[in-house]
Every structure is written in C-alpha cells, then in structure tokens.
Amino acid sequence: MKTKVTKKGLNRRTVLKGGAVAVGAAAGSGAITGFPTIWAQNIKDVTLRQFGTGVSNLNEVAKKVKEDLGFTLKMTALDSDSVTQRAATQPKSFDIADIEYWICKKVWGAGNLQAMDVSKIKNYDKIVGIFKSGKLTPTSTIAQGTAPHTVGFVEGPGGKRFADKETGWMTLIPTIYNADTLGIRPDLIKRPIDTWAELLNPEFKGKASILDISSIGIMDAAMVCEAMGEIKYGDKGNMTKAEIDKTMQIFTEAKKAGQFRAFWKSFDESVNLMASGEVVIQSMWSPAITAVRSKGIPCVYQPLKEGYRSWGGGIGLSSNLKGIELDAAYEYINWYLDGWVGGFLMRQGYYSAVPETSKKFMSADEWGFWFEGKPAAKDIVNPFGQVMEKAGTVRDGGSFYDRMGAVACWNAVMDENRYMVRKWNEFIAA
Amino acid sequence: MPRTDGVGAWLQITPLMTVLTLFLVVPIVTIAVVSFWGYNEWSFFPDFTLENYEYHLTAKVTWQTYLTTVKYVALTWIFTVVIGFTVAYFLAFHVRSLTWQIALFLVCTIPFWTSNIIRMISWIPFLGREGLANNALIAVGAIDKPLEFLLFSDFAVILAFVHLYALFMVVPIFNTMMRIDKSLIEAARDAGASSFQTLTNVIIPLSKPGIMIGSIFVVTLVMGDFITVRFMSGSQSASVGRLIQNEISLLQYPAAAASAVVLLITVLLMIGIMMRFVNIRKEL
Amino acid sequence: MGDKRGRGFYFLAAFFTLFVLFLYGPVITIGILSFQGPKGGLTFPMNGVSVHWFWNLFEQQAVGDFWGSFSRSLVLGLIVMMLTLVISVMAGLAFRKNFRGSSVVFYLTIASLIIPSILISLGIGLIFNIVDLDVHWSTSGLGAHLTWTLPFGLLIMFAVFNRFDKSYEEAARDLGATPWQTIRHVVLPIIAPSLIGVALFGFTLSYDEFARTLLTAGSDNTLPLEIFGMTTNVTTPVLYALGTLTTTFSFVIIALCLGGVALLRRRRAKFGSDAGDGMA
Numbered sequence: 001m002k003t004k005v006t007k008k009g010l011n012r013r014t015v016l017k018g019g020a021v022a023v024g025a026a027a028g029s030g031a032i033t034g035f036p037t038i039w040a041q042n043i044k045d046v047t048l049r050q051f052g053t054g055v056s057n058l059n060e061v062a063k064k065v066k067e068d069l070g071f072t073l074k075m076t077a078l079d080s081d082s083v084t085q086r087a088a089t090q091p092k093s094f095d096i097a098d099i100e101y102w103i104c105k106k107v108w109g110a111g112n113l114q115a116m117d118v119s120k121i122k123n124y125d126k127i128v129g130i131f132k133s134g135k136l137t138p139t140s141t142i143a144q145g146t147a148p149h150t151v152g153f154v155e156g157p158g159g160k161r162f163a164d165k166e167t168g169w170m171t172l173i174p175t176i177y178n179a180d181t182l183g184i185r186p187d188l189i190k191r192p193i194d195t196w197a198e199l200l201n202p203e204f205k206g207k208a209s210i211l212d213i214s215s216i217g218i219m220d221a222a223m224v225c226e227a228m229g230e231i232k233y234g235d236k237g238n239m240t241k242a243e244i245d246k247t248m249q250i251f252t253e254a255k256k257a258g259q260f261r262a263f264w265k266s267f268d269e270s271v272n273l274m275a276s277g278e279v280v281i282q283s284m285w286s287p288a289i290t291a292v293r294s295k296g297i298p299c300v301y302q303p304l305k306e307g308y309r310s311w312g313g314g315i316g317l318s319s320n321l322k323g324i325e326l327d328a329a330y331e332y333i334n335w336y337l338d339g340w341v342g343g344f345l346m347r348q349g350y351y352s353a354v355p356e357t358s359k360k361f362m363s364a365d366e367w368g369f370w371f372e373g374k375p376a377a378k379d380i381v382n383p384f385g386q387v388m389e390k391a392g393t394v395r396d397g398g399s400f401y402d403r404m405g406a407v408a409c410w411n412a413v414m415d416e417n418r419y420m421v422r423k424w425n426e427f428i429a430a
Numbered sequence: 431m432p433r434t435d436g437v438g439a440w441l442q443i444t445p446l447m448t449v450l451t452l453f454l455v456v457p458i459v460t461i462a463v464v465s466f467w468g469y470n471e472w473s474f475f476p477d478f479t480l481e482n483y484e485y486h487l488t489a490k491v492t493w494q495t496y497l498t499t500v501k502y503v504a505l506t507w508i509f510t511v512v513i514g515f516t517v518a519y520f521l522a523f524h525v526r527s528l529t530w531q532i533a534l535f536l537v538c539t540i541p542f543w544t545s546n547i548i549r550m551i552s553w554i555p556f557l558g559r560e561g562l563a564n565n566a567l568i569a570v571g572a573i574d575k576p577l578e579f580l581l582f583s584d585f586a587v588i589l590a591f592v593h594l595y596a597l598f599m600v601v602p603i604f605n606t607m608m609r610i611d612k613s614l615i616e617a618a619r620d621a622g623a624s625s626f627q628t629l630t631n632v633i634i635p636l637s638k639p640g641i642m643i644g645s646i647f648v649v650t651l652v653m654g655d656f657i658t659v660r661f662m663s664g665s666q667s668a669s670v671g672r673l674i675q676n677e678i679s680l681l682q683y684p685a686a687a688a689s690a691v692v693l694l695i696t697v698l699l700m701i702g703i704m705m706r707f708v709n710i711r712k713e714l
Numbered sequence: 715m716g717d718k719r720g721r722g723f724y725f726l727a728a729f730f731t732l733f734v735l736f737l738y739g740p741v742i743t744i745g746i747l748s749f750q751g752p753k754g755g756l757t758f759p760m761n762g763v764s765v766h767w768f769w770n771l772f773e774q775q776a777v778g779d780f781w782g783s784f785s786r787s788l789v790l791g792l793i794v795m796m797l798t799l800v801i802s803v804m805a806g807l808a809f810r811k812n813f814r815g816s817s818v819v820f821y822l823t824i825a826s827l828i829i830p831s832i833l834i835s836l837g838i839g840l841i842f843n844i845v846d847l848d849v850h851w852s853t854s855g856l857g858a859h860l861t862w863t864l865p866f867g868l869l870i871m872f873a874v875f876n877r878f879d880k881s882y883e884e885a886a887r888d889l890g891a892t893p894w895q896t897i898r899h900v901v902l903p904i905i906a907p908s909l910i911g912v913a914l915f916g917f918t919l920s921y922d923e924f925a926r927t928l929l930t931a932g933s934d935n936t937l938p939l940e941i942f943g944m945t946t947n948v949t950t951p952v953l954y955a956l957g958t959l960t961t962t963f964s965f966v967i968i969a970l971c972l973g974g975v976a977l978l979r980r981r982r983a984k985f986g987s988d989a990g991d992g993m994a
Contacts, residue, residue: 049933051933054943054944059774059775059779076933076934076935077943077944078943079942079943081679081680082679082943084679084680084681085678085679085681086933088472088473088681089473089681089843090848090849090932090933092848093848093932093933094933106471106472106681107471107472108472109470109471109472109473110472110473206578209664212665214680255666260664260666261582261664262582262663262664262665262666263664263665263666264664264665265660265665266945267945268551268756268945269945271755271756272551272554272755272756272757275755275756275757276554276555276558276559276560276561276757276758277559277560278554278558278559278581278582291755292755294753295753295754295755295761296753296761413471417471418682421680421682422485422489422491425491425668425673425676426489426490426491428665428666428668429491429494429495429498429667429668429673430491430494438808438811438893439807439808439809439811439813439816440808440813442804442805442807442808443804443805443808443809443813443816443819445800445801445804445805446801446802446804446805446819446823446864446868447819447822449801449857449860449861449864450819450822450823450826450861450864452857453834453838453854453857453858453860453861454822454825454826454829454834454861455822456837456841457833457834457836457837457838457840457841458829458833458837460837460840460841460844461833461836461837461840464840464844513733516726516729516730517729517730517733519726520726520727520729520730521730524722524723524726524727532972532975533972534730536968536972537734538733538734538737539918539968540741540961540964540965540968541737541738541740541741541961542918542922543918543921543922543960543961543963543964544740544741544744544957544960544961544964545922545937545938545941545956545957545960546922546924546938547924547938547941547942547945548744548941548953548954548956548957549740549741549744549957550740551756551945551953552740552743552744552747552954552957553740553743554756554757555743555747555756555757555758556739556740556743558757558758560757560758560759561757561758562743562746562758565758593736593737593739593740596733596737597737605873625722646828650827650828650829650830653830654829654830654831654832654833654925655830656832656925657924657925671830671832674832674833674836675832678832678836678929683836683840686836687836687840690832690833690836690837693830693833694829694830694833697828697829697830698825698828701824701828705824710824710869710872711809711820711872712876
C-alpha cells in the first residue's frame with residue numbers, strides 16, 4: 001500500500017506544484033518587492049516551527065510540505081496539557097500553533113497569536129459553515145459549548161475580544177474536527193447501547209472509564225447526567241456552579257461505588273484499556289477506536305440518541321511571525337486547505353475543514369466510506385498502509401451530515417472554569 | 431589550619447554553590463514569591479493575595495490528598511525497609527567476594543536503565559485482567575477468576591513504588607553493614623548469642639543510620655511523586671504531586687506554587703525530624 | 715561465619731532471587747511484548763510473533779522523533795556526567811577541610827536531594843519565564859538535572875573520603891609533592907574506581923529524568939519527554955522494542971564498565987590500597 005500512496009502523491013505533485021507556484025507568485029508579488037524567483041529561493045531557507053497534539057502533527061505532513069512548498073516545517077507533538085502551556089507561556093518556541101478551539105478560548109488573551117486576514121485564504125469560502133456561522137447547513141441548530149465560530153473571529157488585526165460574526169479576521173484556521181461519542185466492546189457487552197446514560201449503568205461496574213481532561217470530561221459527564229434525566233442544564237457549555245456541583249456529585253458517587261476501572265488522559269491509555277478488556281465502555285476518540293479495531297478486536301464508536309460531543313482544531317500564527325516567514329505561513333495554510341492534508345486526515349477518520357478539496361485526494365470508495373457513510377467496496381486502508389475496515393462495513397454513525405449534524409455540544413471552557421476545574425480535581429481525588 | 435586551605439576549599443566549592451544557587455535557591459525563592467501572585471486563564475501577574483493559600487489549606491481535597499499520600503509513604507516505607515534490609519543483609523554477610531557483590535548490584539540496577547515510562551506502561555499487561563500475573567495464577571489453579579485489585583488500585587501504586595525505590599533502601603543499608611566490624615559479630619557469637627540475637631542486638635542497631643538514610647530517600651521520593659500514582663491508579667487516586675502537576679497543566683502557576691510551598695514545608699519537617707537521628711556525613 | 719552455607723543462606727538467596735525477579739518483572743513483560751506481531755498492541759494477548767517492531771524503531775514514526783530526542787538525552791546525560799564528576803570531586807575535596815559555612819553547603823545539597831523534582835521543575839520554569847529567558851534542555855534542563863545528580867555525587871564522595879587513608883597523602887607531602895601533585899598522582903588514582911560510580915550515577919539519573927525536565931526542556935524534547943509525548947499517540951509495541959533495546963545496551967555498557975573496573979584494580983594493585991572498595 002505504501003507504494004500506492006507514494007504514487008498517488010507523485011501524480012498529484014505535478015498538479016500541486018503548478019498551484020503552489022501560482023500561489024507563491026501571487027503572495028510574492030504582493031508582499032515582497034523583487035522577483036518571485038528570488039522569493040522562491042529565499043523561502044527554501046525558511047523554517048517554521050509547529051507544535052500541537054499527536055493527532056495532526058504528523059511527520060508525513062512535514063515531509064510533504066518540504067516537497068510541495070520547499071520550506072522546512074519542524075513538528076513537535078505534545079500532550080494536550082503541554083499544548084495549552086506552550087501556547088500560553090512560550091510564544092518564542094513556536095511559529096505555528098496547532099490547537100483546539102477551547103484551548104484558543106483560554107489562551108487568546110495572552111496575545112501570543114495573531115489574527116489572520118481571510119482575504120489571503122484562498123479557500124476561505126469553501127470552509128464548512130460550522131466554523132463560520134456555527135451552522136452545518138442553513139437550517140441546523142447551533143450546539144452548546146465552545147462552538148468554533150464563537151471563538152473563531154476577532155474584530156481586527158490586534159483584536160483581543162472574540163467577535164460574534166464573521167469579520168474577516170480569524171483566530172484559527174480550522175483544519176480538523178470530529179464528533180466524539182462512547183466507544184464500546186460489542187463482544188463483551190452483547191446488547192445494543194443507545195444512550196450516554198449507559199456509562200453509569202451498574203451493569204458495567206468496574207468496566208467503565210472516562211477521560212481525565214476537565215474541559216472535555218465535564219462535557220461527557222454532562223451528556224451522561226442529562227441522558228439519565230438527573231439534571232436539566234440551561235447550557236451544558238456554560239454551567240452554573242450548582243449544575244457543576246450536581247454533575248460532579250453524581251459522578252463522585254459512581255466512582256465511590258466502583259463504577260470506573262480507570263480514568264485515561266492520553267490516547268494510548270484509552271486504547272490499552274479497551275484492547276486489554278479492562279474496560280468495555282468509555283469516552284473515546286475516533287482514531288483510538290480504529291487503533292483497537294486494527295488489532296482485530298471488535299470495538300464500536302457507538303452513535304447515541306442524545307448526539308455527539310464534538311471538537312475542532314485549527315492552526316494559529318504566532319504574533320512574532322512577520323515578513324517572509326509570515327508569507328510562508330500563509331502559503332502553508334493555503335496548502336493545508338488545498339486538500340492533500342484534508343484527504344490524509346479524512347482517511348484516518350477525521351474531517352477536513354474544506355471537504356470538497358480533500359475529495360480529489362481520496363478514492364471514490366474512501367470518500368464514500370468516510371464522508372458519505374456508504375458501505376466500503378474494498379478494504380479501507382489508512383495512509384500508513386494499515387487496513388482500517390473490511391470491505392462491506394459502514395462507518396459508525398453514518399455520513400458526515402448524520403454525524404456532524406447530530407452534535408449536541410462542543411468541548412468547552414466555561415465562565416466558571418476555575419470552579420469547575422477545582423470540582424473536577426476533587427472528583428479525581430475522591 | 432593554614433589560611434590558604436580555607437581559600438582553596440572555597441574555590442573548590444564554588445562550582446557546586448553556583449549550581450545550587452542558580453538552580454535550587456533562586457527557583458525555590460521564586461516559587462515562594464509567585465505563590466502570592468494572582469492569575470487568570472493564560473497568565474500570572476505580580477500581586478499580593480492569600481487566596482492561593484486560603485483555597486489550598488481549606489479545601490477538603492487537599493487534606494484527602496495528603497492523607498492518601500502519607501498512606502502511600504507509610505506502606506512503601508514498611509515494604510522497602512523489610513525488603514531493603516533483607517537484601518542488604520544477604521549481600522553484606524552472605525556474599526563473600528567484592529566482585530560478586532558488585533555484579534549482583536549491577537544485576538539489580540539494569541532494569542532501571544529502561545525508561546521509567548515504558549516500564550510503567552508495561553505494568554498494565556503484567557497485572558491486568560488478562561495479564562501475565564493473572565494468567566499465571568489461573569494456570570497454577572490458585573484462582574479461577576482474574577484478580578481485579580492487581581491493577582489500577584492502591585495495591586498497584588504501592589507495588590510500583592516498592593519496585594522503584596527498594597534499591598534506594600538497599601544501597602545505604604548495605605553501606606552501613608559493610609562498616610560493621612566483623613569482630614563484633616564474632617564476639618556476640620562467642621558470648622553465646624543465637625543468630626537471631628546477633629541480628630536484633632548487634633546488626634539492626636548498627637544498621638540504623640543506613641535505614642535512616644534509605645528512609646529519607648523513600649519518603650521524599652514518594653511524597654513528591656506524581657507520575658507513578660497517575661499511571662498505577664489509573665488516574666483514580668490523587669497524590670500531592672499530582673495536585674501540583676494538575677495546577678501546572680492548567681496554567682494556574684501561583685496556585686501550584688502555593689501548593690508547592692506547603693509540600694516543601696511538609697517534606698522539610700519530616701526530613702528534619704529524621705535527620706535528628708542520623709549524622710549523614712559521618713555515616714556514609 | 716563458617717564455611718558451610720547455612721539454612722539462612724538459602725532462605726536469603728531465595729529471597730534475593732525473588733527480589734531480582736520482581737525487579738525484572740516489567741523488563742520481562744516488555745521483552746515478550748516487543749516481539750508482538752505486526753498487528754499486535756501494547757497489551758496481551760500476543761498477536762503473532764515477529765521482530766517487526768525492532769525494524770519499525772528505525773523507520774520514521776507517524777509522530778515524534780525518537781533518534782533526535784535520544785541524541786539530545788545522550789548528549790545531556792554525558793554533559794551532566796562530566797560536570798557531576800568534576801564538581802563532586804572538587805566539592806568532596808573541599809569538604810575534607812573544615813571551611814566556614816560548610817554545614818550550610820551541606821544542608822543545601824541535602825535540600826537539593828529531598829525537594830520534590832516537580833518543584834525544581836516548576837521553580838526553574840517560573841524564573842526563566844519571569845526574566846524572559848527561553849528554557850532549553852542544555853541550559854535550564856542541564857541545571858535542573860545537576861540539582862539531582864550533584865547530591866548523589868557528593869554523598870558518594872563523602873563515602874569515599876570517609877574511608878580514605880590520609881597517610882598516603884602525608885607520605886606524598888613528606889616526599890615534597892605539591893598539593894596538586896598529591897591530588898593528581900595519589901588521591902585521584904586511589905579514588906578512581908569510585909569515580910566510575912559517580913559517573914554512572916550522573917548519567918543514569920539524567921538519562922531517565924522526567925519530572926525535572928518537564929518544564930525545563932523547552933521546544934526540543936529529551937527522550938523521556940518524547941516517549942511520554944508519544945504515549946498520547948503511539949499504540950504499538952515500538953515503545954517496548956525501544957525498551958528491550960535499551961536493556962540490551964545496558965548489559966553491554968555494564969559489561970564494559972566491569973571490564974574497566976577490573977583494569978583499574980589491576981593497576982591499583984601496584985599501590986596496594988583497597989580504598990574505595992565499598993563503592994562502585
């Protein structure tokens with residue numbers, strides 16, 4: 001399979017190169033006085049340092065950047081705590097921040113990122129509505145929590161406050177997102193699961209797990225409490241102290257009763273818990289499901305009637321970026337949205353912010369399986385050559401619109417965040 | 431003593447002092463100062479507030495966590511002392527040649543050269559429901575259902591601590607035992623003491639300094655740990671170190687600093703008391 | 715102690731064996747699992763048997779950079795080792811004289827040992843942040859590691875000099891050697907084997923240090939940090955393959971060190987001293 005991927009790359013490289021040169025020329029003539037050729041020479045010396053979680057900080061992307069754009073992208077993959085930390089406190093250690101929207105809400109005020117001019121983003125118009133108006137389709141309702149569009153725009157170049165509509169200045173360029181739900185082991189549960197409430201079902205005593213990242217975990221907890229009918233939230237994404245107390249109380253009781261086998265904080269932990277059979281139901285991320293399945297162990301990303309908890313990530317530019325580095329960064333962003341990365345990520349089960357450009361980089365079968373929710377005609381293989389799904393299977397949850405259309409809430413940073421974090425820590429220590 | 435000796439000594443000690451000042455004294459002073467600062471979601475700023483301490487000292491979670499941590503310290507200490515003493519005794523009095531002693535010590539240290547984190551992850555397949563331990567126990571018929579408490583429990587945490595720190599007990603005890611004058615033991619035997627009496631009346635009292643030094647290691651290492659507790663309890667249990675680590679990861683540096691100051695005082699008090707019973711410099 | 719091995723010996727030998735088995739438990743698990751088949755995971759059951767993951771270790775990973783971080787850890791470990799060695803020996807020599815303020819220095823060193831690592835990490839991270847310096851593994855990281863290795867180095871030096879027979883030095887001095895000559899030609903050769911111990915300690919403690927590096931490494935990861943970062947994304951036994959390889963390496967290095975000690979002892983036999991025998 002590896003060779004096949006490379007071959008694809010080769011075929012498209014020629015196409016892309018033409019595109020890149022065109023973009024390069026455009027950017028060059030605008031920003032730099034001099035000949036595009038000189039600019040093209042200089043850009044080879046540019047090195048951009050990017051950091052983010054392991055989800056999208058893939059070495060493969062850096063390699064492709066070197067091939068297509070000529071400059072060097074240095075990737076550092078970190079856990080989500082360190083990502084937040086670096087974005088907030090070490091502005092000099094990066095040029096490009098690959099972060100989630102809730103992290104953006106936390107750290108934007110630090111002033112380490114600069115707003116981006118959407119007029120320089122070629123594919124801006126094709127970015128899905130979720131990131132602009134909050135609506136997937138014009139008729140969709142907006143989900144609760146820190147929805148990307150609420151922290152996606154600022155008033156102007158130096159803006160510190162988030163704007164509530166499209167302004168032409170974006171905080172993060174959306175790159176990757178997905179709808180999360182509970183992962184289950186159907187072979188060990190042996191009955192259908194259709195609600196978040198099952199996480200605290202005593203039937204799974206000692207075999208359940210939840211993730212220990214407060215901003216994400218609290219949302220899973222809220223989905224569960226709401227599904228159980230225990231709490232009716234005004235806004236899950238912005239809870240009151242009383243709602244936080246009640247939620248944590250329900251979970252603390254469950255913990256003391258031995259409901260949870262463990263909590264997980266990193267991707268691999270969730271995979272190990274599931275693959276080893278320590279846990280049969282837990283909050284999980286989609287690539288973790290595929291990782292379990294690729295070991296030949298049945299694992300389902302169970303769609304639930306209450307809907308999904310969603311997350312989104314994007315790339316932001318360091319406020320230190322200027323001159324040719326800034327131009328290179330814009331070029332990188334345009335390249336990012338141009339489809340190759342999108343296809344690369346979508347073939348791992350994530351969604352691209354500009355799905356239609358990614359389509360060119362996926363086979364019809366891959367597109368059908370990952371995006372349209374159709375049965376796979378052939379075995380579905382990920383970009384690294386591993387078989388992800390056998391022919392005939394259908395993606396859990398169905399098509400893009402079925403999944404992203406059923407998002408109930410986004411990972412969130414609340415007004416009462418400090419209070420929530422304290423309560424969460426007490427829950428962990430209880 | 432000639433004056434030049436003093437100057438020479440100061441010159442010789444300067445590198446050590448420089449490192450300790452820059453990377454120990456200054457940072458600790460910084461922590462103390464920052465513990466009074468204020469913070470928001472993304473940064474911290476000079477201020478004078480007691481809120482960090484107020485929350486830390488009044489929250490129930492702090493006291494619970496200290497209780498758990500002290501429990502871990504006590505249990506780990508008991509196991510490491512018993513194991514450490516026994517192993518050191520074997521190495522000091524039953525292994526006769528120095529070469530063998532060195533070789534056996536090295537055998538004990540090799541596992542520590544593999545990254546701690548990799549070793550930590552590997553406890554899961556060792557102790558888990560389908561792990562080596564459970565499968566072995568089922569195979570020999572000792573149990574018919576996997577033992578759940580082996581992993582993600584206090585048992586697992588203590589086990590990992592003992593695994594990590596037993597050697598810190600073995601080495602100092604072995605060191606003091608090697609200094610025991612063998613003629614004392616012979617004298618005791620000649621006077622008609624049984625081996626057990628020799629052990630309790632001669633060897634244990636004379637090994638006390640080593641036990642103390644080992645205990646200082648174990649107590650401080652367990653008090654400050656955050657990663658072992660996270661991995662082995664499956665994040666279900668908190669230690670003081672984890673509390674601080676959590677605050678750090680949430681960028682609440684001043685809060686973390688306040689917790690750190692409290693932990694520091696606690697550890698210094700504990701060690702201060704222990705140091706009264708042993709003169710480390712003399713006993714090495 | 716008589717020549718016959720008593721019951722006590724066999725009991726204790728059995729206990730020691732169990733202890734060693736206990737120490738090796740994780741290493742054995744890692745060893746077995748590193749031979750997982752290409753579809754195997756980090757946990758049992760085994761999914762076939764292969765050496766796939768050892769090869770995989772040398773290929774580019776999807777995320778992270780094993781070898782970059784490994785070389786950083788190696789370089790850092792070696793720098794820490796050298797500095798620990800030099801600074802500890804100098805400090806050890808200083809402590810043999812009764813200089814003013816020696817007890818302050820001593821307690822400071824002990825404090826460096828007992829203050830939880832996470833605090834050192836936090837403190838150094840904070841001060842660098844406040845004075846607006848970039849944290850980097852070779853500056854802040856190096857300092858953080860030294861606060862951990864130096865106390866061990868110094869304690870070993872205490873142990874060495876407590877056993878040191880001063881008459882050799884006096885003899886050298888009587889023969890007209892300068893203080894430097896005495897150190898160079900008498901003291902250092904005698905304590906040399908223990909210095910290997912200090913060096914080993916310095917390297918090992920630094921190479922595997924996690925907590926103190928956490929907030930002091932800056933944008934480039936050391937190996938333990940990289941492995942920790944990779945656990946957020948890597949779910950394959952490639953981590954175990956790395957573990958197995960490290961253990962194998964350790965055996966080789968220790969064998970080399972043992973050889974070195976044997977060599978030194980043979981050389982030292984000329985001096986006829988057994989100073990420093992207790993350590994290694």
